[in-house]
Amino acid sequence: MEKTLVIIPTYNERENISRMIPEVRKHLPGTHLMIVDDNSPDGTAAFVKEQQKNDPGLFLIERPGKQGLGTAYLQAFRWALERDYEYIFEMDADFSHDPADLPRLLEACHEGYDLVIGSRYITGVNVVNWPMMRIFISMGASIYVRMITGIPIRDTTAGFVCYRRKVLETLRLDKIKSKGYGFQIEMKFWAWKSGFRLKEIPIIFKDRTEGISKMSGGIFNEALWSVIRIRYNSIFHKKDYCNPCTPSS
Numbered sequence: 001m002e003k004t005l006v007i008i009p010t011y012n013e014r015e016n017i018s019r020m021i022p023e024v025r026k027h028l029p030g031t032h033l034m035i036v037d038d039n040s041p042d043g044t045a046a047f048v049k050e051q052q053k054n055d056p057g058l059f060l061i062e063r064p065g066k067q068g069l070g071t072a073y074l075q076a077f078r079w080a081l082e083r084d085y086e087y088i089f090e091m092d093a094d095f096s097h098d099p100a101d102l103p104r105l106l107e108a109c110h111e112g113y114d115l116v117i118g119s120r121y122i123t124g125v126n127v128v129n130w131p132m133m134r135i136f137i138s139m140g141a142s143i144y145v146r147m148i149t150g151i152p153i154r155d156t157t158a159g160f161v162c163y164r165r166k167v168l169e170t171l172r173l174d175k176i177k178s179k180g181y182g183f184q185i186e187m188k189f190w191a192w193k194s195g196f197r198l199k200e201i202p203i204i205f206k207d208r209t210e211g212i213s214k215m216s217g218g219i220f221n222e223a224l225w226s227v228i229r230i231r232y233n234s235i236f237h238k239k240d241y242c243n244p245c246t247p248s249s
Helices: 014-027 044-052 069-082 099-110 132-149 165-170 181-193 217-236
Strands: 004-010 032-037 058-062 087-090 115-119 161-164 198-202
Touching (some): 004 014, 004 069, 014 032, 032 044, 044 058, 069 087, 087 165, 099 115, 132 217, 181 198
Parallel strands (some): 115 198
16 A cells, blocks of 8 residues: 555544554555644644554654644644655544545556545535534535635635645645635645646535534634735735646646
8 A cells, every 4th residue: 555644633632543544554554644633632642652562654743732624734844744745634533534545545546546525515515413504604614715815715714634745745835825714725725736636536525523612713814815915926926835836727
């Protein structure tokens, strides 16, 4: 099997990560896992360290405190690139992303796509146990992103994705500044602008049953403003973000 890495950021996910690690192993045998923990008070990192004693494919980055989803992924991306992983996944620890869908994302990459997105909205609304208001906000955010940026993606804030290595090698990761959902938008946008092939595959997104959501008003506001910044940079500074950019971009 090609070298694959599943990156899972955590903060107070001790109960979820104890179940998630074996589920990832079950559905994607042979893959490596990277847990990026922001000093969880519930002992998430301590649990992972204990599991590492018998699991040479389980890795941990410990950070001193909450620094945002985007910085967690960027740190893990750089780690992965230094170690020659070919396929790099992002997913949540709380089972809102089903580990059983991991092989489907990888299969789409094998078909020739460079960034594969587990999409909640490509075939309607595939969300379970969310209040209607949160669904409207999430869908509205993606519509807003498409209107401002032109990106042909239905679920622009999706956090269940698989990158081919060459995408992360090409993008200027040091230019990605968003920490929350804006990070997901930025990465998809600049991958698209760089000419990579993006594909959405339908998934069923289930709200967490353990732990507390990390969603906040600040994260939402950052995502809204980041779209304006992305559009501005795509007009005036695009070569700083994607090199080469597509001729039409």
